[in-house]
Amino acid sequence: MFSKRGRVVVEDVPLPLCAAGGVLVRTAWSLLSAGTERTNISGQRVVDRLRRQPEVVGKVWNEVRRAGLSETVKLVTDKMDRPIQLGNSLSGVVIEVGAGVPDLAVGDRVACGGTGHASHAEYVFVPRNLTVTVPDGLHSKDAAFVTLGAIALQGVRRANLQLGETAVVVGLGLIGLLTVQILRAAGVRVIGIDPLKERAILAERLGAGVALVAGDGNPVAAVLAATGGVGADAVLLTAATPSSEPVNQAFEMARQKGRVVIVGDVGLQLSRPTFYNKELDLVISRSTGPGRYDPSYEEHGLDYPLAYVRWTERRNMEEFLRLAADGGLRLSELIGGEFSVEDAPVAYKALEGAGRGVALLLQYTAEPAARPARSVSIPRTGRARPGALRVAVIGAGQFARQTLLPRLVSHRDVIVRAIVG
Template sequence: MKQLLQSLKDGATTVAEIPAPRCGNGQVLVHTSISLVSAGTERMLVEFGKGNLIQKARSQPDKVRQVLEKARTDGVAATLEAVRSKLDQPLALGYCNVGRVIESRAEGFAPGDRGVSNGKHAEIVAVPRNLCARIPDGVTDEAASFTVLAAIGLQGIRLAQPTLGECVVVTGLGLIGLLTVQMLRAQGCRVLGIDFDPARLELARQFGAETVNPGAGEDVLARAATFSRGAGVDAVIITASTKSNEPVSQAARMCRKRGRIVLVGVVGLELSRADFYEKELTFQVSCSYGPGRYDPDYEEGGQKYPIGFVRWTEQRNFEAVLDLMDSGALKVEPLITHRFAIEDGAQAMDLLTSGQPSLGIL
């Protein structure tokens, strides 16, 4: 089967012919029909791979500390060999997969079912049952491929706990940001979107949000004050990707007293205590698709979280997103900008760093 792989040594992306996976206990085997590129995550991986050793070290200081510790205990030569070996291992890309089940050893799935999962960009994927969800008949495969990214935004919304009529700012209108705008609108919130890209701002307006463009000289804080009728916004969900500390600082300044800030994206985190102290603001980092993420007992072992104690797990968030799509409340067709065959997967990855405008790459 074909699978998209990336070299961590030089960032090169290749379509490799590798053996198809087997269906393990508690897993489903899926023949892929389509997968979505997660532009933020996969661009970061491509840029990391293309960087030299110094650039790689600067981007991952935690890994540098681990390398230095290993060098102290194992010696420089052994550590250097281990680093080179790690960089020689290809990385499987992707985590937004849709296809049809061809074999199931998991309760609730049968051959022929259409399913969405966090499987890779590959013709066949084997995925644990808690990382899959069945697709309603009214949702197309292309639309369903946005489920995982939308679940990331949905988890940020759940942490922000918005109520009907509240004013919520979404900073960063990439795929996750634009999906988050729609879900907030579906929940009855007023939404203000912030981005530098006029095309993305236009999409946010089509989805019912008001917008502000700092790149055009618009005053974000003044616009937020007007938007919130002078009270300060109730919550800010940050879906941007930048090294700057400005998104968090800006969020704190535009919030009302005891407002909530949730970080979904990746931004600088040098915070001003005064900004948070004087308003008693709440700041929380959202973890991926929801409860269960990175818990091996849940993800690999198939252990369910009791619904009476954990209402929304990552799988249940997948299902909630699919229900929104099925009802027409979440529209993804306007977000699709490019389509590639898997044989041309390397071109899709090159697009991420080309500077050419793009959003949903299938």
């Protein structure tokens, strides 16, 4: 499944290879989350990207001056037409094990994470450190939450809360509601805040002691009232907005020497007086935990010693599944519907519909009639001369797509027999 120019498309592609250091997984369920998935799709629309990244205009203009208008148009068109893999959280069954992975076997139930790996696809190759075993008794549907659960768990770890302390969770989307449940399971008193009344009600049902609607009344006063005038020990921002109001409100909600943890994507134009006078700690929680964005860890399987890094990305994923298997989380209440992978475009539209849950699930065929091939045949257009040179191209990067392949394909004395990428 891909995003092309802001549209969701489902296409048949070759089966990925099972390389050393990872496993080939047949997907059972993959998770669509309202916030993340919509961001990935809208990220390809030109207008949306220019609003978020106005500096791109300057880069395009510089390219026009360097390479000329025609070449710049080709470059921009190539980037816009390039499909983007969607998805980052799934569960499935191992069907092939690469060299150097002694602790997983064919038939193991696993959950996988990682953008570019745990995509919405029938078959995926996933490196070892992004793959965890699903505990006995945990449904594969619940295991598909693994990536979002690890993000929420890492945010809780960064808050460094203790039993009996109070935390405010601002933004009750999927990660926010998972955060509420993890905090509750850890013995923390939880206050949830969201602009949507139905999300606040759901948070209360899932364990928040107090749930507030952001537009109703004064949330800062409500938090102070709920904490006896002291303020929260920590405020976790799981919202997504360019506004800096959430972080500055968080400063007002936190107690002296409290903590503000940024899990989501919020504006950071900080109001210094309250931040300084309360001597607050402001920390960022980076995705699923230590190891994220480190190619040595994610791609090449280099683990961090437990004695020095207790909770890595993979160990967070494992712990989230253990907590779910022990009954500490109610994940079924977060699911707004289930769709077949063929109906993925419909599922993405449903994410925007009112009344849906904060997550949807895509279901895949349990036992496909035949495993897909590792190659696809593309019919040749045009006619080549007898005796034409037969060429195979290894590598399908930007230069090959923009410059090399168009010239080869258009040449009557050349037949492109294969492209390997």
